[in-house]
Amino acid sequence: MTNTIEKGAAALPLNTIIGGDCIDVMNGLPANSVDLIFADPPYNLQLKGQLHRPDNSKVDAVDDHWDQFSSFVAYDQFTKEWLKAARRLLKPNGSIWVIGSYHNIFRVGSALQDAGYWILNDVVWRKSNPMPNFRGKRFTNAHETMIWASKNEGAKYTFNYEALKALNEGIQMRSDWVLPICTGHERLKDANGDKAHPTQKPESLLHRILIGATNPGDVVLDPFFGTGTTGAVAKMLGREFIGIERESAYREVAEKRIENVRKFDRDALQVTASKRAEPRVPFGQLVERGMLRPGEELYSMNQRHKAKVRADGTLVGDNVKGSIHQVGAHLENAPSCNGWTYWCFKREGKTIPIDVLRQQIRAELQN
Amino acid sequence: MTNTIEKGAAALPLNTIIGGDCIDVMNGLPANSVDLIFADPPYNLQLKGQLHRPDNSKVDAVDDHWDQFSSFVAYDQFTKEWLKAARRLLKPNGSIWVIGSYHNIFRVGSALQDAGYWILNDVVWRKSNPMPNFRGKRFTNAHETMIWASKNEGAKYTFNYEALKALNEGIQMRSDWVLPICTGHERLKDANGDKAHPTQKPESLLHRILIGATNPGDVVLDPFFGTGTTGAVAKMLGREFIGIERESAYREVAEKRIENVRKFDRDALQVTASKRAEPRVPFGQLVERGMLRPGEELYSMNQRHKAKVRADGTLVGDNVKGSIHQVGAHLENAPSCNGWTYWCFKREGKTIPIDVLRQQIRAELQN
DNA sequence: GTGACAGGTGAATCACAAC
């Protein structure tokens, strides 16, 4: 059960969403009382104009008032203050996770270090289904960065190595996590059917963090609670939570959501398990990695055609340019062609299918 | 061919490794002269006591916390200075890449923003074969972070979108790159058979950066040259390089290494171009050339609208007059419209996009 | 029930040449 209470209570208000400014609220809570803090602060995106998809539909940008800061100085001041208040609440062996993007994460990371926190890892959330870059002007922004830090250097923080290894099919958990963004039924909607919060985080992310960095019964604080993903996952996993959220609309959605959560929901565990598909290897990687040289010639399996490799991983043949598949299809006058099995290269007089190189890369990726 | 010259030369010393402190050397080079900077600065923060302040005084270790604080101050000062010197050298439309780990990248990112650089992406190098965390106390540190930034907000930086898309087999390149660490024959060894440099970067990483963010003939500066991966890949790809390196042992290894590199064939360096590079064809030319008749009707791709061609190359639809783009945008009630891909004409019962006619004209212009 | 297909959407610092 969750309750919204007024800020400033001296006791530890477990499993409660507190309204108000997170710095004020935190300053009213008892010191050294919290095992883990998960924080998803405003990113300070600094968006200017409107953005449209190639089909002319409008991108629903994060332009909420709470993400607006007048300058880096103002943002830094805000960051410094909430990090200081948060650090006071942490038990000596507690730890903090903060998530952000390139807009703010460097400010946050520096402020963490300056405040005396000790960074343990930066963890990259690689999104399996990110929004593309619609104008082709930059790389797809396909990840966010999380920083995991202890209260002090040398602290005996909680790290459930074996549990994480088990989650990762017996292999040591790495600092990059591939997880989908929050969509579908998990994404909370308001009365109009619009998304209730612009930046709701997936439960799988919190699941992994709480399994890895807390024990059952631990107290988890989220000072930017939003619609309560941290609280929902904490309840499922038998951890206690404290949420702080300024916007009453978010608090109401979160209350209802957490009310409906059952502890130890088996489904949530399965969401986290990673699917292992055969990794896609772009042909360009053979060139980047020096396995094939730009300018080198490839020969078709039937020896009737040849083409030259270019530095961007495309081929040039007689009046054709394009991918290994496109050039193969054109030369064979076929509707399609599997370039991987069509093309060969020569080494020491031997003709070798390029697919051999792809298999080499895949073998590396298995480890 | 590469030469080591003394620092401070006023002219641009292309394809040269310069000995000396990178800040001093950069301050002696001409402003606005470099297209790209790749920097792999010292990570440093672990090496307490070995860090020197800019005035060369040594940082004292008083206690852990003080030492940590003073280390950050000194590191920030160093970072600020080399980033400032580097920014002076960048052409207005040049860009910079900096690589680091969680020990230093947050300091670097903040300093970049404070110096006026504009971050374009943070890119994660996800190592396919990282060193495991032997003690099981943290996540396997399986990635490093790169920051890509332009000299100013709004600068027209180079981004070869199509070439990168080709490298990735037709899918937009993401901000997370999976590449192996530098091992095997690529890893340079010294006379004793030990690795010549502790943090040699893989050539594949530089290949992707240089293909994506420079054009052939561009000048690439690396102020922390080490054993010269940047120079080697720049030479292969027909870019000019300038390296700065303080340690003579590294310079010697780099000299030898780059000497042995062969540049790729000119045509192999050609890369898939963007459509913007193609010559502009006014729609009116299709009418002038008789490919379309005045009075002829065009149909929208979705068959929902039609419009009539006028002799001056404008269209008339229901209550609209204007260019193919303007009329399309109006009829679709869209903020903009690419008329070339929106409109079709009819010939012998077939519906054909007008872009086919533009391609015919462009093909003629090639000859 | 099932499959095909159309439609929608996600923390985004997202154009540029000609006049």
Add this chain to the structure above:
DNA sequence: GGTTGTGATTCACCTGTCA
């Protein structure tokens, strides 16, 4: 330097509808 007009640009999902 400001204004105007051309025309370039998307990936991996999810949902709901209809055959």
